[in-house]
Amino acid sequence: MGDRLVIRATPTGPADTVIVGAVVRASADPSEVARDEYRVLVHLDQLQSLIGYGDRVDRFAVATRDRAATGRAMAAINDAAFGFQAHRSRDIAVETSQTFLVVSRFHHAIGVITIVASAVFLLCIMLLKVDERRRDVAALRLMGISAATVLRSVVLEAAMVAVAGSALGVGLGAAISAAVNAHYRGVYRTPLAFSIVTPEVVGFSVALSLVLGVAAGFLAARRLTRVPPLALFGR
Amino acid sequence: MSDAPLAVSARDLRRDYAMGDAPVHALQGVSLDVAAGDYAAIVGPSGCGKSTLLNLLGAIDRPTAGSVRIQGKPVESLSDREATRFRLLHIGFVFQRFYLMPALSAAENVELPMAEAGLSRAQRRARARELLRYVGLEARADHRPTQLSGGEQQRVAIARALANRPALLLCDEPTGELDAHTGAEIIALFERLNAGGTTIVVVTHDEELAAAARRVVHVKDGRILSDTRVR
Numbered sequence A: 001m002g003d004r005l006v007i008r009a010t011p012t013g014p015a016d017t018v019i020v021g022a023v024v025r026a027s028a029d030p031s032e033v034a035r036d037e038y039r040v041l042v043h044l045d046q047l048q049s050l051i052g053y054g055d056r057v058d059r060f061a062v063a064t065r066d067r068a069a070t071g072r073a074m075a076a077i078n079d080a081a082f083g084f085q086a087h088r089s090r091d092i093a094v095e096t097s098q099t100f101l102v103v104s105r106f107h108h109a110i111g112v113i114t115i116v117a118s119a120v121f122l123l124c125i126m127l128l129k130v131d132e133r134r135r136d137v138a139a140l141r142l143m144g145i146s147a148a149t150v151l152r153s154v155v156l157e158a159a160m161v162a163v164a165g166s167a168l169g170v171g172l173g174a175a176i177s178a179a180v181n182a183h184y185r186g187v188y189r190t191p192l193a194f195s196i197v198t199p200e201v202v203g204f205s206v207a208l209s210l211v212l213g214v215a216a217g218f219l220a221a222r223r224l225t226r227v228p229p230l231a232l233f234g235r
Numbered sequence B: 001m002s003d004a005p006l007a008v009s010a011r012d013l014r015r016d017y018a019m020g021d022a023p024v025h026a027l028q029g030v031s032l033d034v035a036a037g038d039y040a041a042i043v044g045p046s047g048c049g050k051s052t053l054l055n056l057l058g059a060i061d062r063p064t065a066g067s068v069r070i071q072g073k074p075v076e077s078l079s080d081r082e083a084t085r086f087r088l089l090h091i092g093f094v095f096q097r098f099y100l101m102p103a104l105s106a107a108e109n110v111e112l113p114m115a116e117a118g119l120s121r122a123q124r125r126a127r128a129r130e131l132l133r134y135v136g137l138e139a140r141a142d143h144r145p146t147q148l149s150g151g152e153q154q155r156v157a158i159a160r161a162l163a164n165r166p167a168l169l170l171c172d173e174p175t176g177e178l179d180a181h182t183g184a185e186i187i188a189l190f191e192r193l194n195a196g197g198t199t200i201v202v203v204t205h206d207e208e209l210a211a212a213a214r215r216v217v218h219v220k221d222g223r224i225l226s227d228t229r230v231r
Helices: A044-051 A067-080 A089-098 A098-132 A134-143 A149-190 A199-225 B050-057 B078-092 B106-117 B121-134 B150-161 B181-195 B207-212
Strands: A003-006 A013-020 A061-063 A085-088 B006-019 B022-035 B038-043 B066-069 B091-092 B168-172 B198-201 B215-220 B222-228
Touching: A013 A044, A044 B066, A061 A067, A061 B038, A067 A085, A085 A089, A089 A098, A098 A134, A098 A149, A098 A199, A134 A149, A134 B078, A134 B091, A134 B106, A149 A199, A149 B066, B006 B050, B022 B050, B022 B066, B022 B222, B038 B050, B038 B181, B038 B207, B050 B066, B050 B198, B078 B091, B078 B106, B091 B150, B106 B121, B106 B150, B121 B150, B150 B181, B181 B198, B181 B207
Parallel strands: A061 A085, B038 B198, B038 B215, B091 B168, B168 B198
Antiparallel strands: A003 A013, B006 B022, B006 B066, B215 B222
């Protein structure tokens, strides 16, 4: 604070001497987090003389306390404006967030593909495990245990595997997320969250895992219970 | 012939299997009555049809021709679901390889058929303890099958087969996986069970087990060669 600095827009451009009046901590902005630069706030007339341009505004954002009034304010500005356009601040926010939305959807897709691939893996495991037990299942069926009971128990087992896997996955995800945030917050000196495990993400993952896990168990068990017990014994 | 009611009655049983182009006649007109409380051993060389006969007597398989009545009920026309339920409530099975569920304790294995039959948890536990005490394994009730010897596993399997108080106990080579000493224990257990009124039909190659039965039925080439009451 109070230091005198000489600033110019280009190395050979006109210079101006300024006194540091305030140091502002940059707010958390995902679009600027990786930029390694300083931001200097100066008065508009100073900026104009430094860069040699006049006013150059082609659009600005409008927000009003009364949301219903935003449209009217925009219309009034745009009627009077020449060479620039007023936009709702929310529309601009959405527009500038498009990249992040795309990245978010991409991550979502990766997550879904991972869960589906895990379910296919679970199906294979269930098929192998159930096939290993074909003689046990045959013995149960010969003893009078119904196909429905065998089916239920295999589906229950698959559901328990899916729930345990989901719990492990959520725990692991939360831990990795915390580690990622801790690392990149340190690297970029920002309070931004780089990885978020939301209740929606957890709910969706657990629900999808459970549905696919139960389906895997059902398919594995049905494959076995459709075969007559004596055939399972190889007779 | 005993005056006791028939536990199982088979009439002119035939069972053919398709094997390639030529059918295999596994059973060729077998008739057999087993009275309630009897103890019959079915013996014969491998491939003679004795296991096929046991499967038909146990409502596991359907005959190509002929009929099977268990406690007077014809079973050859039962649907798969009806036959499964019938086996649960009326027939106990003992297999050569025990087939105990590895994740369950001995008591839970015994409770399994009772749970399927709809008995309450308290009833199941009491009956399982009673049966394990009967086969001398009450102290091992909470052990998993992997913690039990072969003989102990077979005794648990026998207790499980008796869980729903079946009219008929069918055993397929029950001593086949056991050493002579342990096999003798199982033979003694069958004798004790039969003395208590349990009807037993056992398919075996084990001469000592066959000798312990009241009656020995010799099967050869899908036919009964002899049916001898030995005691």
